[in-house]
Amino acid sequence: MKLGERIKSYRLTKKLTLKDIALHLGVSEATAQRYESGKITTIDYDKIIILSKLFDCSPTELMGWETNRDTSLELANDEKIFLEKFRKLSHDDQMLLFGIMDSFIDRRNSVSLPATGTK
Structure with a gap:
């Protein structure tokens, strides 16, 4: 091209x-x-x-x-939107968002789902 x-x-x-x-x-x-x-x-x-x-x-x-x-670094459209919004946040707000995401991940990993469920 x-x-x-x-x-x-x-x-x-x-x-x-x-x-x-x-x-x-x-x-x-x-x-x-x-x-x-x-x-x-x-x-x-x-x-x-x-x-x-x-x-x-x-x-x-x-x-x-x-x-x-x-x-492998290609982003899906929703990931691009997230990244654009993330970049508009202050550094402190970005760190807060990381903490929130970690909390969701930790909570999700600690929940026992049935064998047919998804994580």
Whole structure:
């Protein structure tokens, strides 16, 4: 997949418009479209950084340079939503949430379920 195709794929996944991309990059909408179409193949490093932050990926992933990607780290949609919300919390609130999750796990592990039940 070429850079322009990756930009378009990430943009659509994030439900962004070409205008959104243009505004973040400080370029015209037409220029953003030319990035996607591949008519412009050389994009400044600072713009790659902006795009990678916007798309929540690494610059090397955006550029297509990662060849040994570990797919075991792929997140399900609900995990992505959780992570986005988690990142908005303060550090103290994140630690509190860890404690709550540990309490649920400990309580769940201590409950004796019938053989046909699930944990």
